[in-house]
Amino acid sequence: MKFGIMVSEGPYTHQAADTAYNFIAAALEKGHEIYRVFFYHDGVNNGTRLTTPPQDDRNIVKRWSELAEKHEIDLVLCVAAAQRRGIADADESKRNGKDADNMAPGFRISGLGQLLEASIQADRMVVFGD
Amino acid sequence: MKFGIMVSEGPYTHQAADTAYNFIAAALEKGHEIYRVFFYHDGVNNGTRLTTPPQDDRNIVKRWSELAEKHEIDLVLCVAAAQRRGIADADESKRNGKDADNMAPGFRISGLGQLLEASIQADRMVVFGD
Amino acid sequence: MEETAGEIKKIMYVNRKAPYGTIYALEALEVVLIGAAFEQDVMMIFMDDGVFQLKKEQDTKALGVKNFSPTYRALEMYDVEKIYVEKESMEVRGLTVDDLIIPVEVKSNEEVTKMMGEADVLLNF
Amino acid sequence: MEETAGEIKKIMYVNRKAPYGTIYALEALEVVLIGAAFEQDVMMIFMDDGVFQLKKEQDTKALGVKNFSPTYRALEMYDVEKIYVEKESMEVRGLTVDDLIIPVEVKSNEEVTKMMGEADVLLNF
Amino acid sequence: MLHTVNKSPFDRHSLERCLRTCASGNAILLIEDGVYGGIKGSIIEDKVKDAMKDVKIYALEADVNSRGIKNHIMDGIQLVDYSGFVDLTTEYDKVQSWL
């Protein structure tokens, strides 16, 4: 089956990002397809490469990046939500007149249409939030 | 009177950062002293200069930076919380082996001791969170 | 944008959170507005604290944030016409339809259950 | 660090949130450990879902996060000895002191009210 | 002692816990989504009224107005602005935030 996933909270503070990751890993293991993971609200904070979690803790951002690379999963950060919260790739950073960017590898920034499209294309839409 | 403030949530998602700001502005207006604002948990996300809120919305981060400059207020981001969430000044960024930093002007990164110290030194401690 | 034409899904936006205390209501509204371009069969249900989103007389001047409640009035222009409010959620909060900024269809909890059952996709905010 | 010596304040850490679902419990514990160096008169109250922080038998292997509940056992070494749990909060959740990972003093809601009144500073997590 | 409650009583249990735990002579300030606790005709009204015999209840005006419930606030709940919020924190010896 084809899954669309929405993640609405950032890493570490709420469990949503962990549950979503574990769900997706299990779905892939069973041979399902992940059509897209759409990060909305504080969920965009999953896409910053500047996190440095404690040595004995999981690295949530890196885990997403590795998942995207290994399984070619489309990880999309909502552009409007990302602007509000200070997540930017090089293009966004330039467009917003910023002097730095912080997006992690494996993510891309795009519009809310990507959420709707995933909702329409996927066989199942699952929302993880607070 | 001397106030210590703790802000436990990031900008935009929860109202805590707005309430804290409005409270502090009113306290300063009345001649009170703000001993320190300590940003903990997701509160550290108040300290990123990469936010680009919509034109017709308030700029929460900039508002903090301006407040700090105008009134010489000590805005402290908890280092452990900031590392987990990807907020770093130039030093932190270098120490953590990162290629970029994102801390906004007027903030500084320091340890949890700063929260305790504020709790002890201030006449009143007020916590804003979720 | 309409590569998805042909497939029409029943999309239900489930709005259960109050405005201003958190951003979910505002960002949910942004989804609905963008979603209109996809020409699906959409409906919005306001239940629990979500009914407060539609409260009349919101005045955000002293708060210093944007009052986004007038945007609900624009939903009609976006062809979002199926807007439901759960009866029990209003009652618990001491509200009636006269307190709401737009005309809505009031549905009982039982009817909400049925509508949820008939939707293809539920988007939760 | 002890520039503040001389002033001893009664600091009450108010723990009302469950572990793992959110990070507040873990980060509150970090405050308490660091705070021990300040040699104040500290106490911790666990009430509402905060009592779940002290639940025995936490096993986080399948979750993939660190089990931080053993750290509560270390509080004693940090001279954090006043650890209270609200009786009513346990009852509502079907828990007893036998379910808890460390010995605590059980306080009624009325006693909690009194203790809060006697504290100088309340830190809320 | 001043208590702040910032969550809707229809979503969370924090207002009820605050009402149960606050001491006679304390004050409660409803802020953010907590102001919904001050609404007339809601299922929480009786509990709030009952508490008002022992504690003074305030609501933050900016939060009341933004939510459009100024005309719905129960009699006896006093509205304060941010300056009034600051005054309450100085008038009482400490603050308990029911997060």
Next chain:
Amino acid sequence: MLHTVNKSPFDRHSLERCLRTCASGNAILLIEDGVYGGIKGSIIEDKVKDAMKDVKIYALEADVNSRGIKNHIMDGIQLVDYSGFVDLTTEYDKVQSWL
């Protein structure tokens, strides 16, 4: 239709709202802090038991274990792992997350 509840019923009202709104034949999966809703001897137990006449209730094992409540889960609530969570989402036609 599958419902997920991720909040403690002692903190929020989402489990109660879910129990009231779900249809006969639906399933409910307790995840994250929602697993506390499955505890024996709590004040919510009767409501959950009552709902189990019409809906099947599951709890996510990783969340149950991490919270140390494996031996406290009510009879009739079935534990599933993440793979079982995925199966439930495919078995039922859609998911309602009671955030």
